[in-house]
Amino acid sequence: MTEFRDEELLADVICRLIGDARHVAVGAASPIPATAALLARERAGLHNSNRLYVSLLGSRAHTFFTDGARELFDCAGQGRIDVFFLSGGQIDGEGNINLVSVGDYERPKARFPGSFGSAYLYYVVPRVILFRTEHSRRTLVPKVDFISAPGGSPDNVVRPGGPIALITNRCLFEFDRMQRRFRLASVHPGHGVEEVVENTGFAFDRPAQVPLTPVPSAETLRLMRTVVAPMLAEIYPQFAQKVFGVAAPLPSAHA
Amino acid sequence: MARITRSLDEALAPITDGCMLAVPRETSGVAMAATRALIRRGVKRLHLVALPTSTLQTDLLIGAGAIATLETSAVSLGEFGAAPRFNAAILAGAIHMRDATCPALHAQFQAAEKGVPFMPLRGLIGSDLMAHRPDWKIIDNPFGNDDPIVLLPALKPDVALFHAPLADRDGNVYIGRERELVIMAHAAARTIVTVEEIHETDLLHDPLFAAGTLPGFYVEAVAVERRGAWPLPLPDRYGIDAAHMSEYARLAATPEGFAQYLDRYVYAKRAA
Numbered sequence: 001m002t003e004f005r006d007e008e009l010l011a012d013v014i015c016r017l018i019g020d021a022r023h024v025a026v027g028a029a030s031p032i033p034a035t036a037a038l039l040a041r042e043r044a045g046l047h048n049s050n051r052l053y054v055s056l057l058g059s060r061a062h063t064f065f066t067d068g069a070r071e072l073f074d075c076a077g078q079g080r081i082d083v084f085f086l087s088g089g090q091i092d093g094e095g096n097i098n099l100v101s102v103g104d105y106e107r108p109k110a111r112f113p114g115s116f117g118s119a120y121l122y123y124v125v126p127r128v129i130l131f132r133t134e135h136s137r138r139t140l141v142p143k144v145d146f147i148s149a150p151g152g153s154p155d156n157v158v159r160p161g162g163p164i165a166l167i168t169n170r171c172l173f174e175f176d177r178m179q180r181r182f183r184l185a186s187v188h189p190g191h192g193v194e195e196v197v198e199n200t201g202f203a204f205d206r207p208a209q210v211p212l213t214p215v216p217s218a219e220t221l222r223l224m225r226t227v228v229a230p231m232l233a234e235i236y237p238q239f240a241q242k243v244f245g246v247a248a249p250l251p252s253a254h255a
Numbered sequence: 256m257a258r259i260t261r262s263l264d265e266a267l268a269p270i271t272d273g274c275m276l277a278v279p280r281e282t283s284g285v286a287m288a289a290t291r292a293l294i295r296r297g298v299k300r301l302h303l304v305a306l307p308t309s310t311l312q313t314d315l316l317i318g319a320g321a322i323a324t325l326e327t328s329a330v331s332l333g334e335f336g337a338a339p340r341f342n343a344a345i346l347a348g349a350i351h352m353r354d355a356t357c358p359a360l361h362a363q364f365q366a367a368e369k370g371v372p373f374m375p376l377r378g379l380i381g382s383d384l385m386a387h388r389p390d391w392k393i394i395d396n397p398f399g400n401d402d403p404i405v406l407l408p409a410l411k412p413d414v415a416l417f418h419a420p421l422a423d424r425d426g427n428v429y430i431g432r433e434r435e436l437v438i439m440a441h442a443a444a445r446t447i448v449t450v451e452e453i454h455e456t457d458l459l460h461d462p463l464f465a466a467g468t469l470p471g472f473y474v475e476a477v478a479v480e481r482r483g484a485w486p487l488p489l490p491d492r493y494g495i496d497a498a499h500m501s502e503y504a505r506l507a508a509t510p511e512g513f514a515q516y517l518d519r520y521v522y523a524k525r526a527a
Contacts, residue, residue: 028329060491069307069434069435070358077358099329100383110342114329114354115355117307119356119359119382121378146383149378238335
């Protein structure tokens, strides 16, 4: 078995979750989902299936948008984006995500960057994959302090979208939208079910036998390292350098 | 008609204390040289609207004490971590924060450019953002049946400020694919642009340029400021200065370090 990094395992898992899709969009601060989306596009190309369109926010090379920053949201509002990714400073067992602050909103104990497009995209993109590498009771909480976007909505709210899964550095959860509850789907190599229970602040379902997350194949690792990594360096130079050892493009600011 | 001003400060004169100033996201052309000039001038009490997110520009303005109200969807330094002055100001209650979500801001600017009072938007219902935004209202879709939907008021900034690659002598500004700059300019009462260089022929006469050009009709003033987005990127021209951003993140972590940064890169006039 080839050695691999955690980021590579997570990108491989996310790539499988993307599955069959026509358009995958990736938002800000999402280098692992970006890796997965580009990997999914490469695989689709290899298997001669329908073209997979990938839109990386902030990229020049990997987006087809020409109508400004609003085009992503208008596209999503019409149902033209199949898969998107969201994270949270806090995520709770009902799939609510918090990108704003810890403690009381008016007098917070900690502040996160803000809600980005979550309070809209979570509702309109059919398959939203939640990712949060830090899997701890600090991040996976019983109830979020601020709901940037809720995991579910009342029946009379138009909501074609929502979460399908949550991936962390320890495991993969699937989300049941009817029950509004996570179910442990697999545990990553080197991690255990008890460890997951211990580090998760919310209750979740689990099968009697929890499978092990499959490791990335040699071919997948080759694609990620040789084809995808140089593409990532455009918008995630620090990540591409750290994970794949791909040199960041030189800043031309002093050229 | 847009004027090509002799100095940056002259172009920035309409950005007065207390005005509502709209600025774009990091990857669309941020007027950083102009931002440093505003801080040198000591601009105060701005209501800053960052469409739809912001990085260094907002953190710098907050740290310099220039902002009273901030309206945006997120502030961070991207790959360089949290925005330290933004976070400190929120924890200290030093600025009034109006938390938004990206498509809501786009919709509010689009309402302004159409001259209509509001725009509807899906999503939002059940988000705690609604609880803190009394100006966002839920109605029952008048064309539907039990279909709640959110209405967002038009947002009409006093001034929009951004950096672009080119302008011609008539103040037509080439913005390329960064179409949200056009929406910003349409929505704002006045638009001020810094550019890398002056293009000597009329941008509107060349169809390849014209489709990506903001007409000078909407532009108040243009100032030439080479590398005017530095240390942030300018699309198709130059990338982010990663070493500088790392230095900023390190210095801005403390008030003393931030003061050093201002001394070194803002008050020392010539940065790049």
